[in-house]
Amino acid sequence: MTVSAVTTRRYSNATYRTLRRVKTAGLYAGVAAVLVYMLFPYYWAIVSSTKTGQALYQFTLLPALDFSNYRQLFDNPVFMGALVNSGVVALVSTAVSLVIGILAAYALGRLHFPPGRIVLIAVLMISVFPQVVVLSGMFEVIGWLGLYNRPSALIVSYLILTLPFTTWILTSFIRDLPNELEEAALIDGCSRLRILTHVLLPLMGPAIASTGLLSFILAWNEFLFALTFILTDENRTVPVAIGLLTGSSRYEYPFGQIMAASVTVTLPLLVLVLIFQRKIVAGLTSGAVKG
Known part of the structure; x- marks a missing residue:
């Protein structure tokens, strides 16, 4: 070379x-x-x-370590009540959505009947509708049920948001489970309900965790239905309570308290995501690789 x-x-x-x-x-x-x-x-x-007064308009990268906004926020009975309301409504709506979604997913994923594909497509179409499109119809339904200005009105209305998503994800997960498990259970004399609760449900932990957490976050952050169907402060949820925060005068915008409320509301979601992060990833990626 x-x-x-x-x-x-x-x-x-x-x-x-x-x-x-x-x-x-x-x-x-x-x-x-x-x-x-x-x-x-x-x-x-x-x-x-952590800033108050004129400090809000000064650019600093380090927190001021002034927790007066948090103290004022936690002393506000309306906001604390809204936290409880949001937790109850989100938990109940998520639980109802999971129960109905699991039953619907089993029917659509395992029981082969002619309209099944049409039903699944309809579920997907409902999930892509904007909230404004169904707002007037939901207003009439809530009034007809006599649930206006009650937390149960939000539980019923949130099912429109969470149930299609839950049904779609769980149906895809159930379809990926081996058919041999169900066939063996049928040979042993198990009913369909027992197969679902004792054979398939223990295997659906990652999917239930991921869909349940995402449904909870969706219900926790929802604003439009909560603003429309709830009028009194004692029944409001957190997003509406944050939007209605006022300062000491009509000319004061409580930016510091709003940021403190946003941080407070985000912390429970962050803790839940950190706890269930592995199951969330496993549930969302299930069925992506087949071998």
């Missing part, structure tokens, strides 16, 4: 290493930019929740 060939090879190797370093640096820079874009609003909410 000549000297010129060796030199050329060294330059090519050096160029390759340089390009690889540039690509790696670009990748890390892109990931850092995405993380800053996604996490900075939450960080800024935490920083703003």
Whole structure:
């Protein structure tokens, strides 16, 4: 090998290493930019929740460690009652949605009947409708049921949001379970309900955890139905209570308290996601790889 060939090879190797370093640096820079874009609003909410008065209009990266906004918020009986209302409504609506969704998913995923595909398509179509489209119809239904200005009105209305999503995800999960399990149970004399509750349901933990948590978050954050169907403060949920926070005067905008309320409302969801993160990933990725 000549000297010129060796030199050329060294330059090519050096160029390759340089390009690889540039690509790696670009990748890390892109990931850092995405993380800053996604996490900075939450960080800024935490920083703003510890500021009062003129400090809100001053740019600082470190929290002021002034928790007066949180104290005022926790001393507000309307907000604390809204926290309880949101928890009860979200839990009940999620539980009802899971019970109905599991039964519907088993029927659509295991019981083969001619209209099954049409029903599943209809469920998917309902899930993509905006809330405004069904708001007037839901208003009439809630009034006809006599549930206006009651927490049960939100539970009934939230099923329109959570039930199609729950049914669709659980149907896909049940279809991926082995048919041999159900056939063996049928041979042993198990009924359909017993197969669902004792054979399939224990295997559906990841799917139930993921759909249940996402349904809970959807019900916890819902604003339009809660604003429309609830009038009194004692029955309001957290999103509406945050939107109706007022300052000490009509000209004061309680930005610090709103940020404190946002942080307070986000913490339970963050804790739930951290607890069930593995089951969420397992439930959402189930059926993606078959072998």
